[in-house]
Amino acid sequence: MFHIVMVEPEIPQNTGNVARTCSVTGSWLHLVRPLGFSIDDKHLKRAGLDYWHTLNITYHDSLQELFDQYPEGRFFFASTHGGNRYTDRQFRDGDFLVFGKETAGLPKELLLAHPDTTIRIPMGQNQRSLNLSNSVAIVLYEALRQNNFFDLI
DSSP states (O other): OOEEEEESOOOHHHHHHHHHHHHHHTOEEEEESOOSSOTTOHHHHHHHGGGGGGOEEEEESOHHHHHHHOTTOOEEEEOTTOSEEGGGSOOOTTOEEEEOBTTTBSOHHHHHHOGGGEEEOOOOTTOOOOOHHHHHHHHHHHHHHHTTTTTOO
C-alpha cells in the first residue's frame, strides 16, 4: 500500500478526486492541516462520490507530525522544481508520495533538504503545473505499476 500525502490542500474537488483514487487503489490518504475547506464541503464529497466509506484517511496537524509518526518511512516529494523524474525512482510498498498545496506547492526548504527524493513529472517549458489530482494519479500509478499493481484487478 502507498501513502498519499496532501500538504495543506486548498481545493475540495482536488482532494475529493484524490480520495477517490486512494480508495480504488487501496492507498492511504494523509491530509496535513490547515485545509482550505471544510471536510463537510459538498464539493469534496461530490468529487469523492460514494468512496468515502472505503477510504483510509488520517489527518495531521503538521508535516513534522507525520514524519514523527512514521520515522522509518520513505518520503518522495513531488514538485515542479524536483531534480529527478518520477519514473527514475524505484517505489516500494509503504512509500509516502507527498504533494503540496495547489497555489504554492511544497515549501522550498523541504525540497532543498531532500534533493534525492524530490521528484517531478516532465512537462513542456514555460508551463506552470499539472492539476494536483492528476499529478497524484500519475505518480501513484507508476508506483503501482512498478510493484505489479499488488492485488488490484
